[in-house]
Amino acid sequence: MSVHPFNEELATGTLSRERFQFYLVQDARYLVGFGRALAAAAAKAPEVDDVAFLAGAARDAIVIEREMHESYFKWFRLSETDLADIETSPTCVAYSSFLLATAHTGSYGELLAALLPCFWVYQSVGAGILARQSPETDNPYRPWIDTYAGDEFEATVRKGRDALDRAADAAGEATREKMLAAFTRACEYEWMFWDSAYRQEGWPTAAVR
């Protein structure tokens, strides 16, 4: 993940504004589905502490989305019309739909397994990038890096991993296999999400509509 050109260039601050902008718009849309899937996980959680943790994470995902929009407007000086012109990418639709489908049809364990990479991958990539920053570098993507490399986000990852381990302990072999498949698929979507932003992925059918 961290060797993808998107993240290599994010680390050095050389990532083009167009690519980052495309990523932010897609991510703001993704986070709505992510927040809904987290709220569904909260509803399914057998232990009340996990209900509180997952509902809090759902709220944070939506609040972050809003903050992201605000800073996005300020930073890139884009209007609502400019934003509306950017179509939600096939990968963004696929990843969000996968989370919502798992929320609808999957068990609690399977859903947690689909959601954990969203936290873990970002924390791991963010921390890796932060470690490579030199103090004198003026990286315009520093606010993004600091969000995911921070202690608060690390604590969220730890709680999520703990909840997943408990769900796996309580699950039978068949559920555990489904959990592994959901976890792996979400990791693939994480990679694809960066890759699609780097390519500024559109719909191949756009030209024939």
Ligand SMILES: Cc1ncc(CO)c(N)n1
């Ligand atoms: C695609 C994606 N995955 C994970 C996160 C972290 O919440 C995010 N903001 N976007």
